[in-house]
Amino acid sequence: MGKDKFIWCRNCDAVHHVTHFDKAPIYSFVAGEVEESPADDWRAFMKRHEGHRLEPLEPLTEKCFPDASVFDPMSVGYVEVTNGQDRILLRQVRKSIYEPLSxxxxxxxxxxxxxxxxxxxxxxxxxxxxxxxWSAEPLQDDKIDLFIELYREVVKEIKPEEIELSGFSFDDANVSFGLPEPRVVELLMLKCVVYFRSNELLDIRKFIDSHIKGCDVMALVMRRQIILDRPAA
Ligand SMILES: [Zn+2]
Known part of the structure; x- marks a missing residue:
């Protein structure tokens, strides 16, 4: 699981995210000049909550962004953590793009x-x-639809744990891509034999082979379904 660590003040219900940046200086523009002021968020948190009951929290899940992108800095994320006893849900927010995550x-x-x-x-x-x-005999739309239908049928039988990871989505943290095994491609070609002419089959095979790697269009889409269950406000 993630390496994130948190400190929870049980008196104030405040949470501090422990990061490498805790001791990084803050740069700000003052009268056209860059000014450096040392910041130590961790020390500041410990001072603010001196004498309070503090507990470390460790993540139980990956961070999840139910309705937004992980790459949008303003996205609201959730992570479940534990103090060793209870499951606790944390919400990650950023009040403005200039402020750190809280x-x-x-x-x-x-x-x-x-x-x-x-x-x-x-x-x-x-x-x-x-x-x-540009081909002499382009595949007609209905044939393309048929090919997609056949591929979908073949993929229905594949279990996620059998798939080799080949890439990650740039806009959805819950989506990754997988490389279809050679036997999947063979099975797809076998299904195609029934409906396509031999020159079409050659074209299709070439298309598959040149579009299967990484996040290319023939790569499989693996989507982790995480649901945020929150009591009605
Ligand atoms: Zn406190």
Whole structure:
């Protein structure tokens, strides 16, 4: 799990996120000049909560961003942590882009519903149309749809734990990509044999082989479904 650590003040219900940046200086512009002021958030927190009951918290889950991107600095994230006894939900917020992340205790929990495996329907369709645009006999739209339908059928049988990770999504923290095994491609080609002519089969095979690596359009999409369960306000 993540290496994040937190300190929880049980008297004030305040949470401090322990980071490498705790001792980093803060730079600010004062009258056109950069001014450096030493900051030690950890020390400041310890001083503010001197004599209070402090407990370390460790993450139980990965951070989760239910309705936004991990790469949006203003996204609200959640993480479940424990003091060794209780499960506690923390909400990560940033009041403005200029301020560091802060964490607060909130009621609720994260429910991990596991990983689903799918394919990239629309990107495949777009890429196939583009790919075959210049060929002597371009694949017609209905044939492209049929190919996507067959691929979806083959992928239905794959378990997430059997998939080799090949990349991560840039805009969704819960999405990663996987490389389909050679037997998956063979099975797909076997299904295609029934519906496509031999020259089409060659084209399709070439298309698959050149679009299967990393996050390319034939890569599998593995989506972790995490649901935020919060009591109604
Ligand atoms: Zn306190």
């Amino acid at each position: 964490f607060e205790l909130v009621a609720g929990r994260l429910i991990d519903q596991g990983v689903t495996v799918g394919i990239q329907d629309n990107p495949i369709k777009k890429e196939m149309k583009y790919h075959f645009e």
